[in-house]
Amino acid sequence: MNTLITIREYETAARAVLDPVHFDYVSGGARDEVTLRENEAAYARLALLPRVLRGNPKRTLETRLLNSRASMPIILSPTAFHKLMTGDGELATARAAAAADTIMITGMAATVAVADVVAAARAAGGGDVWFQLYLQTRNDITAEIVSRATDAGVTAVVVTVDSPVLGAGDRNIRNGFTDLPPGLACENLRGLGGDPTDRVRSIELSAELSWEHLDRLRALTELPIVLKGTAHPDDARLGIEHGADAIMVSNHGGRQLDGIPATVDLLPDVVAAVDGRVPVLVDGGIRRGTDVAKALALGASAIGIGRPIMWGLAAAGEQGARNVLEILRSELDHTLALLGVESPAELGSDWVVTKP
Ligand SMILES: Cc1cc2nc3c(=O)[nH]c(=O)nc-3n(C[C@H](O)[C@H](O)[C@H](O)COP(=O)(O)O)c2cc1C
Numbered sequence: 001m002n003t004l005i006t007i008r009e010y011e012t013a014a015r016a017v018l019d020p021v022h023f024d025y026v027s028g029g030a031r032d033e034v035t036l037r038e039n040e041a042a043y044a045r046l047a048l049l050p051r052v053l054r055g056n057p058k059r060t061l062e063t064r065l066l067n068s069r070a071s072m073p074i075i076l077s078p079t080a081f082h083k084l085m086t087g088d089g090e091l092a093t094a095r096a097a098a099a100a101d102t103i104m105i106t107g108m109a110a111t112v113a114v115a116d117v118v119a120a121a122r123a124a125g126g127g128d129v130w131f132q133l134y135l136q137t138r139n140d141i142t143a144e145i146v147s148r149a150t151d152a153g154v155t156a157v158v159v160t161v162d163s164p165v166l167g168a169g170d171r172n173i174r175n176g177f178t179d180l181p182p183g184l185a186c187e188n189l190r191g192l193g194g195d196p197t198d199r200v201r202s203i204e205l206s207a208e209l210s211w212e213h214l215d216r217l218r219a220l221t222e223l224p225i226v227l228k229g230t231a232h233p234d235d236a237r238l239g240i241e242h243g244a245d246a247i248m249v250s251n252h253g254g255r256q257l258d259g260i261p262a263t264v265d266l267l268p269d270v271v272a273a274v275d276g277r278v279p280v281l282v283d284g285g286i287r288r289g290t291d292v293a294k295a296l297a298l299g300a301s302a303i304g305i306g307r308p309i310m311w312g313l314a315a316a317g318e319q320g321a322r323n324v325l326e327i328l329r330s331e332l333d334h335t336l337a338l339l340g341v342e343s344p345a346e347l348g349s350d351w352v353v354t355k356p
Pocket residue numbers: 025026027039077078079080107108109132160228250251252253254255283284285286304305306307308310
């Protein structure tokens with residue numbers, strides 16, 4: 001029997017089994033964790049306004065995003081180092097995402113190489129895999145990483161732009177968590193060390209990056225590009241001008257700039273700026289199906305979850321991640337029934353009210 005029935009219970013279960021240093025790495029945020037808390041609190045400040053007697057007996061959650069389809073508008077945001085959570089790492093995550101028939105964004109900082117992640121998803125029968133990229137200042141390195149991901153069969157590249165420098169997690173500083181334990185590495189950077197050994201190159205985060213680097217990426221790949229980490233409406237507009245095919249409103253789960261607003265509060269202005277030209281996704285603080293419905297009503301085409309998957313993996317490996325996805329699917333379906341709608345597409349901003 002599955003005794004854990006909420007995402008919050010998975011967080012508690014993860015805390016009970018994980019090394020506290022790794023639990024803090026996953027669950028913590030930057031500095032005072034104001035944004036981390038705000039991401040969740042902002043959903044609680046929004047209320048849903050249902051309609052009644054609409055004769056809608058059936059519902060569908062099926063979602064199309066870029067060239068991919070998913071069984072629901074809930075996808076897996078990229079998170080680093082899944083082997084800290086469970087032995088199989090990203091392989092377990094890929095199987096869970098495939099079982100849920102949804103999209104997994106595998107990270108550049110994954111502890112399993114992208115080719116193995118895609119193979120695991122395919123062997124489990126499905127689910128597209130997208131690849132998250134930190135642009136590197138050296139274009140040849142970016143090109144090699146993207147080429148590996150493309151050869152592996154990913155169907156989109158998600159470029160994270162909110163990390164000119166590493167976020168400062170006070171919990172990590174206090175815990176002295178600065179490196180992966182021996183035996184674990186960012187496998188997507190293996191052999192990129194520039195020497196004949198199998199050295200794993202370090203991921204470079206750089207404040208030198210500019211829109212020109214995105215232009216170079218656009219010239220490198222025909223895969224759809226999702227810009228992840230845009231908060232300002234003008235940056236969403238610029239992203240589209242520079243070739244982005246989708247915008248993901250994200251503050252990195254409150255792990256980069258502390259004090260940036262909650263993503264659901266940023267979403268409406270970005271949606272307005274994008275004006276229907278490309279899909280808008282959002283992540284950060286989503287813990288309930290009602291949160292998903294609020295984000296969709298405010299214009300998101302889909303939402304991403306980060307920590308809930310990590311907690312699921314820690315608590316019960318692949319099965320835990322599967323359960324997390326099914327909890328959110330079932331809660332979203334139930335929420336749509338209570339709202340009186342057949343599909344996410346019917347939701348709009350008049351389904352949400354801000355509580356006084
Ligand atoms: C442990 C952890 C590692 C993360 N690693 C990455 C990463 O490598 N690249 C990235 O773009 N975002 C990363 N993120 C941010 C997530 O993609 C996502 O934006 C965030 O987790 C969403 O918030 P949530 O955890 O409240 O769902 C990470 C988040 C966590 C919690």
